[in-house]
Amino acid sequence: KSEMGQLLYVNEGGELFLMTNGCVYGVDLNTLTVRKLVEGLTEDRFAVSKSNRYIAWTDGGEEPENGRGSGSSVIHVMNLSSGKTIDISVGAGQSIRPLGFMEEDFVYGVAHDTDIFWDAAGTVTYPMYQIRIVEVLSGEPEVVKTYEKEGYYVSGVAIEGYTMYLNRIRYNGTAYVEADQDMIINREGDRGETVAVTTDMSEEKETEVSLSLAGEMSERAPRLLTPQETLLEEKRVVTLQDEKSRKQYYVYAKGDVLLATDRIADAVIRANEDMGVVIGADLQYVWKRARKAVQPPFTDIAVQSEDDEAGSIAKCINAMLGKEDIHISVGALIEAGETPKNILANTMRDVTVLDLTGCSVDEILYYVSCGSPVFAMTGTSDAVLVVGYDSANIVIYDPALGMQYRETIEEAEDLFAEAGDIFFTYLK
16 A cells, blocks of 8 residues: 555546556556556656656666766656656756655756766765756746755755755765755745645544635535446456566554655664664565664674775675675675675675665664674775674774774764765675
């Protein structure tokens, strides 16, 4: 329900649009024929309006070169009611990303290709220097508001009603780090609302829905229409053919699935906020707030001889693989163009590699409790492993020093935040 609820819309022509597993389908409810509109979508590449009438998406971007790369230069916005699609594009050297909708107005961000950065760990940072709000109802996109502040970039947004919260970052000379949040308020939104919908519960009427109109109602009594019963004799089953699958994570708390996402870091952060858990597609726990009170430092963490002369990032991956009795030259693979996360995923069997970028130190310690060291960046080309903890400290293995040492959780948070809070690990 949580996953398919991302997009469900039936237009006047009797076509049902829905999205599952990163694919958007159109189902003709009269003939039960199915067509695939878009496939391979990840959460940072699409947005759906609150009414589900509009969906916006981008095609995939280009692979990075020398740590830099580009996203897409075109966003497609489809009106599912009419079936028409409009394209919004930016100029050369820029990339564009869909962020969401404020009511039916589309919000997207623009970044310079030279600012889009893949670090040595293979994590991408997408700093948007400008946010634009576009009216698309007329079929001709018109920019109604532009947001841009010198020295600040937007990494993402959260839209709640008529308010948009901007998550901002700044470049400190080494990495992009968090900055104070800003917001955009649609002050015209409340003025345009003509009907307020509220619900009340009582023993006599159970659930009662009330409509509050801005103006006076007509004195005519409302009509009650009762549809005739319809007996469907033919099969009403549609099978969606999708050969590709993607990892999906579900945040479960308070008796409900609160979030379905393909980004484990978002799931962990939400679960921590709502006292919940993260469950994978196989219904196994992927993250819990509960963990061992103390995790003694791993004793089987060491750099193997294959990477004695490599950099600290390669040494960290080598030590993680060595813990699982895998001995390869990580430095050689990185020089050949492999990312550290891909090396883990391609060489370790029966594990899931998890990108925890953006999580807090407290949140990543669950995986250390499960027996998995956590890779953490400390600079543009330096990394360490988190290999243990107690109530006030964490234990860090620094391959450049060839030793383990303790730091308070507060000191570690400052250290990792300066590098952008870039973490990843694996779970068996």
